[in-house]
Amino acid sequence: MSKLGIFDVSVRYGKVPALTEVSFTVEEGERLFISGSNGAGKTSLLKAVCGAVSTTHGRIEVDGDMLTGQSPEAIARLGLTMVPEGREIFGTLTVEENLRVGTGIRHDTEAIETDIDEVYQSFPILGERRHANAGALSGGQQQMLAIGRGLMTNPKLMLVDEPSLGLAPNIVDQVYETLVNLQNERGLTLIIVEQSSSRAARVGGRMVLLGGGKVMGDGDAATFAESDLLKEAYFGQD
Numbered sequence: 001m002s003k004l005g006i007f008d009v010s011v012r013y014g015k016v017p018a019l020t021e022v023s024f025t026v027e028e029g030e031r032l033f034i035s036g037s038n039g040a041g042k043t044s045l046l047k048a049v050c051g052a053v054s055t056t057h058g059r060i061e062v063d064g065d066m067l068t069g070q071s072p073e074a075i076a077r078l079g080l081t082m083v084p085e086g087r088e089i090f091g092t093l094t095v096e097e098n099l100r101v102g103t104g105i106r107h108d109t110e111a112i113e114t115d116i117d118e119v120y121q122s123f124p125i126l127g128e129r130r131h132a133n134a135g136a137l138s139g140g141q142q143q144m145l146a147i148g149r150g151l152m153t154n155p156k157l158m159l160v161d162e163p164s165l166g167l168a169p170n171i172v173d174q175v176y177e178t179l180v181n182l183q184n185e186r187g188l189t190l191i192i193v194e195q196s197s198s199r200a201a202r203v204g205g206r207m208v209l210l211g212g213g214k215v216m217g218d219g220d221a222a223t224f225a226e227s228d229l230l231k232e233a234y235f236g237q238d
């Protein structure tokens with residue numbers, strides 16, 4: 001199970017409010033897009049969930065376990081993983097070494113080998129290039145590697161920050177196809193930061209729209225793509 005509950009969560013960086021009393025819940029197996037303009041608080045929200053920034057108010061729970069105040073390692077053990085914006089691949093390590101970096105919290109060495117093989121089954125190109133330096137991969141392949149590395153902690157809930165960033169539209173199609181397939185195969189819950197509401201609508205799922213650190217809307221992505229709320233969130237807010 002991996003039901004996520006976010007209740008009245010606020011995050012500040014010094015005097016700068018990044019999130020103000022944000023609340024919503026995510027059900028097991030759901031696909032949720034977080035959308036909104038630059039600075040809306042999308043990354044801060046993902047970071048708060050995985051423990052990379054502290055909350056100043058509110059609480060975050062997964063299946064009733066309190067995440068707020070726990071270390072990122074403890075949160076990873078509860079089945080959450082984050083695939084960061086910009087991918088944060090180690091370019092001078094090989095593809096396989098990058099996957100092993102994702103196993104830092106695990107001690108089950110045999111299962112790690114099985115999981116590496118499973119990542120190669122999901123992403124054959126990574127298997128073919130397992131001994132290549134990750135820096136030599138294309139942007140799309142690096143995004144696949146970042147997702148593959150996230151899978152190495154055996155997550156139930158994956159938070160993916162802007163997987164489309166800097167990729168050509170046809171490569172973005174492939175990345176989303178892979179994410180949807182992984183979700184179907186593994187029953188993952190996915191929370192994806194995606195600035196393009198039309199992209200979110202095409203992939204399908206629920207959307208939480210952030211503006212100025214607050215929830216401006218919560219509903220079906222396809223419905224949002226048509227609505228005025230979206231224009232307001234992008235252009236009407238502070």
Ligand code: ATP
Pocket residue numbers: 013016017018036037038039040041042043044045
């Ligand atoms: P983007 O699409 O540009 O990544 P975002 O929606 O992910 O934006 P955040 O990165 O969460 O938004 O930023 C929310 C607010 O917090 C912004 O006003 C931003 O300038 C501020 N902020 C983010 N990180 C920091 C930081 N480390 N120190 C100070 N302010 C920050």
